[in-house]
Amino acid sequence: xxxxLLEIKDLVVEYHTDEDDVHAxxxxxxxxxxxxxxxxxxxxxxxxxxxxxxxxRLLPKRIGEVKGGEIRFEGQDLLARTEAEMRLIRGESISMxxxxxxxxxxxxxxxxxxxxxxxxxxxxxxxxxxxAKKVDEMLEMVGIPAARKRExxxxxxxxxxxxxxxxxxxxxxxxxxxxxxxxxxxxxTIQAQVLQMMNDLKTKLDTSMLLITHDxxxxxxxxxxxxxxxxxxxxxxxxxxxxxxGSRHHPYTEGLFGSLPGLNASAKRLSPIDGLMPDPTAxxxxxxxxxxxxxxxxxCRAEAPAQYLRNGHMIRCHRxxxxxx
Amino acid sequence: MxxxxxxxxxxxxxxxxxxxxxxxxxxxxxxxxxxxTLGVVGESGCGKSTLGRTVLxxxxxxxxxxxxxxxxxxRFNKQRMFQARQELQMxxxxxxxxxxxRLSVAEIxxxxxxxxxxxxxxxxxxxxxxxxxxxxxxxxxxxxSYPHELDxxxxxxxxxxxxxxxxxxxxxxxxxxxALDVSIQAQILNxxxxxxxxxxxxxxxxxxxxxxxxxxxSHIAVMYLGQCVExxxxxxxxxxxxxxYTQALLAAIPVIDITRRGxxxxxxxxxxxxxxxxxxxxxxxxxxxYACEGCIAGRMELRQLSAGHFVAxxxxx
Numbered sequence: 001x002x003x004x005l006l007e008i009k010d011l012v013v014e015y016h017t018d019e020d021d022v023h024a025x026x027x028x029x030x031x032x033x034x035x036x037x038x039x040x041x042x043x044x045x046x047x048x049x050x051x052x053x054x055x056x057r058l059l060p061k062r063i064g065e066v067k068g069g070e071i072r073f074e075g076q077d078l079l080a081r082t083e084a085e086m087r088l089i090r091g092e093s094i095s096m097x098x099x100x101x102x103x104x105x106x107x108x109x110x111x112x113x114x115x116x117x118x119x120x121x122x123x124x125x126x127x128x129x130x131x132a133k134k135v136d137e138m139l140e141m142v143g144i145p146a147a148r149k150r151e152x153x154x155x156x157x158x159x160x161x162x163x164x165x166x167x168x169x170x171x172x173x174x175x176x177x178x179x180x181x182x183x184x185x186x187x188x189t190i191q192a193q194v195l196q197m198m199n200d201l202k203t204k205l206d207t208s209m210l211l212i213t214h215d216x217x218x219x220x221x222x223x224x225x226x227x228x229x230x231x232x233x234x235x236x237x238x239x240x241x242x243x244x245x246g247s248r249h250h251p252y253t254e255g256l257f258g259s260l261p262g263l264n265a266s267a268k269r270l271s272p273i274d275g276l277m278p279d280p281t282a283x284x285x286x287x288x289x290x291x292x293x294x295x296x297x298x299x300c301r302a303e304a305p306a307q308y309l310r311n312g313h314m315i316r317c318h319r320x321x322x323x324x325x
Numbered sequence: 326m327x328x329x330x331x332x333x334x335x336x337x338x339x340x341x342x343x344x345x346x347x348x349x350x351x352x353x354x355x356x357x358x359x360x361x362t363l364g365v366v367g368e369s370g371c372g373k374s375t376l377g378r379t380v381l382x383x384x385x386x387x388x389x390x391x392x393x394x395x396x397x398x399x400r401f402n403k404q405r406m407f408q409a410r411q412e413l414q415m416x417x418x419x420x421x422x423x424x425x426x427r428l429s430v431a432e433i434x435x436x437x438x439x440x441x442x443x444x445x446x447x448x449x450x451x452x453x454x455x456x457x458x459x460x461x462x463x464x465x466x467x468x469x470s471y472p473h474e475l476d477x478x479x480x481x482x483x484x485x486x487x488x489x490x491x492x493x494x495x496x497x498x499x500x501x502x503x504a505l506d507v508s509i510q511a512q513i514l515n516x517x518x519x520x521x522x523x524x525x526x527x528x529x530x531x532x533x534x535x536x537x538x539x540x541x542x543s544h545i546a547v548m549y550l551g552q553c554v555e556x557x558x559x560x561x562x563x564x565x566x567x568x569x570y571t572q573a574l575l576a577a578i579p580v581i582d583i584t585r586r587g588x589x590x591x592x593x594x595x596x597x598x599x600x601x602x603x604x605x606x607x608x609x610x611x612x613x614x615y616a617c618e619g620c621i622a623g624r625m626e627l628r629q630l631s632a633g634h635f636v637a638x639x640x641x642x
Contacts, residue, residue: 043508044506082413140561157596159596160596187369188368188574188578189592190368190573190596191577192577193592194590214507215579216581217580217581220579221580221582244581257581258511259508260511269515270540270617271511271520272508272511272515323471
C-alpha cells in the first residue's frame with residue numbers, strides 16, 4: 001500500500017452547548033493517498049464540515065472539542081501540534097476552500113492583496129516583485145485577467161469570486177486541498193467551469209483533495225474514493241467504482257440514490273428515505289440509521305454494527321455480516 | 326383541445342435602475358394546460374422568479390397579458406383579483422424566510438382562510454386546518470409549534486398547506502426544493518405530484534435543477550436573460566435539445582456516471598451578460614460556439630421546430 005497523505009482514525013468530536021452535548025462525529029476513520037480525491041457525501045448535519053474543520057484545527061474554540069482519535073498528516077499527528085505550528089501548516093501544506101464564495105472574501109481588500117496576504121505570511125523571503133508576479137500568475141491560472149487584481153470582491157460575479165478563493169488556496173501549492181461544497185452556490189454552467197478548473201489544477205500541482213459535497217453527480221465525476229456519512233459516522237467507504245457500480249450498499253446509500261430524480265431514469269415516483277436525520281444531541285441506540293431503515297431488525301435497535309470490509313469497500317451494517325464471513 | 330388554463334402572452338417586466346432598464350422578463354409567451362406542469366429552468370438572474378411573480382401579479386407586468394380561463398387577469402380590478410388570487414397560489418423558495426416566525430403552524434395555515442373569509446366559525450376553521458395538515462403530511466401535534474422548531478422539509482410542507490388552503494387550481498412553485506437535502510427534496514416532490522393527481526392542480530415549477538424539472542414537468546421552458554429560448558414537451562426537450570444554450574445546460578449537469586470521471590466536461594465559456602438595456606440580437610451569442618454575424622444583429626423569434634417544440638435560434642434543427 002502506498003503511504004497515506006492523510007489518515008483519520010476513530011475521530012470523535014463534540015460541540016458543547018449550554019444544555020446539551022452535540023455528538024457531531026462519532027469515530028470516523030478515513031484515509032487519503034497522495035494525488036487522490038476523496039469525496040465526503042452526506043446530508044446537512046452528517047458531520048462533513050466538522051471533519052474538515054477538525055483537520056484544519058479550526059473548530060470553534062471552547063464549543064468544539066476533539067474527544068478522541070487521531071488525525072495524521074504525512075505521518076505526524078495534527079492534534080498534537082501547537083497553534084503556532086498549525087499556522088505554518090495551514091495554507092502551506094493544507095488549505096481549505098469554503099462553501100460560500102460571497103462571504104469568504106474580505107469585502108474591503110482588493111482581491112490581489114488577498115492572494116498576496118498568503119504569500120507575505122508564508123514566503124517572507126520572496127521579494128515584493130516576485131510576490132506580485134506570483135499573484136498575477138495565480139489569477140491567470142484560474143482564468144482571471146491579472147489586470148483585475150486591483151478590483152474589490154463585489155465587482156466580481158459568484159463564479160469569479162470562487163476562482164479567487166481557489167487562487168488563494170492554491171497560491172502556496174499545498175499538498176492537500178479541502179474543498180467544502182466549492183460549487184454549491186454556483187449555477188451549473190459555472191459549476192462545470194470551476195470543477196473542470198479544479199481538476200486541471202489538481203493534476204498540474206499534484207494536490208490531493210478532500211471534496212465535501214452533497215451532489216453525487218459531482219462526486220462521480222471527480223472522486224477516486226467516496227465516504228458516505230450519516231449522523232457523524234462513515235456508513236460506507238470505498239472506491240468510486242464500489243459506490244457507484246457495486247451491488248452491495250448501506251441502506252442509507254441506497255436511499256440517497258433513490259432520492260435523486262435521475263436525468264436518464266424515468267421512474268415515476270422517487271423512493272426517498274422516510275423520516276429525518278436524528279437529533280445529534282440524542283442519537284438513537286444501536287445503528288444510528290435504524291429508525292429510517294427499511295431493513296431494521298431487533299438487533300439493529302440494540303447493537304451498533306461493526307464495519308464490514310471487503311476488498312477495501314467498507315459498509316457499516318449488520319446485513320453485511322454473513323457476506324463477509 | 327381544451328382551452329389552456331393559463332396563457333401568458335408577450336409578458337414583459339422591466340425594472341428601472343440608475344444604469345438603465347433592466348429587462349428581467351422580455352416578451353415571454355407560454356401556455357399551461359389544466360392538470361399539467363410547466364417547468365421553467367434557467368440560471369440565476371435569467372428572470373424565472375420574476376416571471377412567476379409577474380404571472381400572479383405580485384409584480385405588475387410592464388406589458389403583455391396573462392389569460393386565466395380566457396380572461397386577462399392583468400386588467401382585473403382589485404376585487405376580481407382578490408377572487409382570482411384564491412385560485413392562483415404560490416409556494417416560495419426559502420422555507421426559512423417565507424413563514425412568519427411569530428405565528429404558529431396552525432395560524433400560518435389559517436391565515437389565507439381568514440383573509441378570504443372562507444370559514445364561518447372557529448370550529449370549521451380548525452377542522453379545515455387539521456385537514457390541510459393531514460393532506461401535506463404534518464402531524465397534528467405540530468399545530469401549536471412555531472416554524473423555528475421545525476426542519477426545512479416540514480416548513481416547506483407548511484408552505485404547501487398554506488398554498489392549498491383556498492383550493493387553488495394553479496400554483497407557482499418557485500424553487501420549492503432547492504433549499505432542502507436530497508432525501509427531503511424527494512419527499513416534497515412526491516407530495517406535490519400526489520396532490521396534482523388528487524386535485525388536478527396545475528403547476529408552474531421554477532427551478533435551476535434540470536433533473537428535478539425533468540421528473541415533475543410535462544413541458545419545459547428554458548430561459549436565458551429574460552427570454553424563453555426553448556419550449557417543448559419534457560421528453561422531446563431531453564431527447565432533442567435544439568438551442569445551443571439548452572445543450573450546454575444539459576452537458577454541464579454532473580450526472581452519476583463514473584466512466585466520465587476525469588474526462589473533459591463540455592463547458593461553455595464566459596458568464597451571463599448584463600440584463601440592463603441588452604443589445605439586440607441573440608442574448609446567448611457572446612457565449613455560443615456557433616455564433617455568427619447574423620446572431621448579433623438579427624431578432625430572435627421562437628419558431629416551431631416540430632409539433633410543440635419551439636426554439637429561438639435560427640440555426641437550430
